[in-house]
Amino acid sequence: MAEPLLEISGLTARFGEIVALDVVDLTVPAGRIVGVIGPNGAGKTTLFNVICGFVRPQSGVITCKGQALHNHRAHDMAKFGIARTLQSLGLFAGLSVLENVLVGATVHARTGVLSALFALPRADREESALRDRAMAHLETLGIGRLADKPVGGLDHGSRKRVALARALLGEPELLLLDEPAAGLSGREIEELADLLPGLASSVVLVEHHMDLVESVCDDVAVLDFGKLIARGTPDTIRSDPAVIAAYLGEDANGDA
Ligand code: ATP
Numbered sequence: 249m250a251e252p253l254l255e256i257s258g259l260t261a262r263f264g265e266i267v268a269l270d271v272v273d274l275t276v277p278a279g280r281i282v283g284v285i286g287p288n289g290a291g292k293t294t295l296f297n298v299i300c301g302f303v304r305p306q307s308g309v310i311t312c313k314g315q316a317l318h319n320h321r322a323h324d325m326a327k328f329g330i331a332r333t334l335q336s337l338g339l340f341a342g343l344s345v346l347e348n349v350l351v352g353a354t355v356h357a358r359t360g361v362l363s364a365l366f367a368l369p370r371a372d373r374e375e376s377a378l379r380d381r382a383m384a385h386l387e388t389l390g391i392g393r394l395a396d397k398p399v400g401g402l403d404h405g406s407r408k409r410v411a412l413a414r415a416l417l418g419e420p421e422l423l424l425l426d427e428p429a430a431g432l433s434g435r436e437i438e439e440l441a442d443l444l445p446g447l448a449s450s451v452v453l454v455e456h457h458m459d460l461v462e463s464v465c466d467d468v469a470v471l472d473f474g475k476l477i478a479r480g481t482p483d484t485i486r487s488d489p490a491v492i493a494a495y496l497g498e499d500a501n502g503d504a
Contacts, residue, residue: 256273270474424452
């Protein structure tokens with residue numbers, strides 16, 4: 249078994265009476281793509297929100313490369329080598345594709361605000377290197393030609409790639425993707441499946457599209473009403489009676 253990059257144990261998060269995560273344990277080994285699936289309201293997004301410091305859990309421990317994430321905040325994530333995309337994408341419609349990607353760079357730049365303000369040479373060099381890196385990610389994701397276009401005029405699939413490029417700019421070791429296939433065409437999902445394994449050492453993928461989960465995930469964790477009800481390869485998960493029961497009434501083979 250590869251060394252764990254992220255380890256979660258006993259994680260509980262409540263919103264009033266609702267137990268969104270109920271003593272959840274999850275390990276993400278280095279070099280693996282882990283899928284997190286489950287019916288609507290199962291706790292998947294809350295899991296990401298807790299890892300990223302958006303939501304404070306009532307109990308539990310999260311460690312990244314052996315270092316405890318405790319009382320951390322969303323802007324600390326880059327230091328731990330973790331990046332995330334949001335379901336809502338969080339892009340600025342009036343800014344260009346490249347500018348949207350560079351917005352994510354502020355947390356990663358080493359240059360101080362003063363040297364940036366006075367455009368000192370180091371700030372220039374860092375900005376130029378960041379732009380090169382941003383362009384390289386846009387090229388990898390097949391949208392380099394759109395770098396100067398305003399995001400507001402792009403189709404949904406391209407906007408999702410911009411959000412992904414922004415997450416990649418910090419060169420994360422662990423990438424958390426919240427429903428990256430939502431709203432994409434079948435062809436776009438296939439392209440995403442080809443790209444995903446090369447994007448970061450480890451990926452955690454919250455996804456309803458089982459085709460994508462089955463094609464890219466090494467293993468899959470299944471949440472239901474905040475509890476981890478199964479963990480295993482996509483094949484074992486598909487035939488797990490508890491998983492089938494959880495999805496009863498939903499289409500486990502496609503969109504939920
Ligand atoms: P979906 O697949 O529909 O996105 P999910 O598995 O991501 O669902 P969560 O969004 O994590 O589920 O929600 C888990 C539970 O916690 C749900 O019952 C939801 O209504 C509740 N919940 C999530 N966020 C909040 C919040 N900020 N305040 C109150 N309740 C919340």
